[in-house]
Amino acid sequence: MKQIKTKKFNIKETIILTCVVAGILAMVGFYVTQVNTLAVSGIQIAKINREIESLEESVENLKNETSKLQSADVLEQESQEMGMVRTLSSRFVNITGGVALR
Numbered sequence: 001m002k003q004i005k006t007k008k009f010n011i012k013e014t015i016i017l018t019c020v021v022a023g024i025l026a027m028v029g030f031y032v033t034q035v036n037t038l039a040v041s042g043i044q045i046a047k048i049n050r051e052i053e054s055l056e057e058s059v060e061n062l063k064n065e066t067s068k069l070q071s072a073d074v075l076e077q078e079s080q081e082m083g084m085v086r087t088l089s090s091r092f093v094n095i096t097g098g099v100a101l102r
Contacts, residue, residue: 068074076086
């Protein structure tokens with residue numbers, strides 16, 4: 001019968017090998033955690049960018065609507081609807097003297 005040679009590991013080599021394997025596993029775990037964190041952050045950034053674009057579009061629409069509502073034609077139409085009449089001339093009153101002045 002043929003004898004199989006086995007190598008005996010001493011305690012020092014076993015500890016070193018265990019530390020190396022544990023270190024590699026720790027680095028792989030850290031790497032996976034970081035990749036996952038970056039992926040989640042990227043998704044959140046993309047979502048926020050879409051929200052920003054939507055809000056910028058809303059702001060632009062509101063600016064356009066404000067401009068339309070402030071136009072002279074709209075203001076004139078609203079004033080007529082409220083029963084106001086258009087003035088043909090304007091006069092100003094000049095107050096001279098000490099009325100309510102000190």
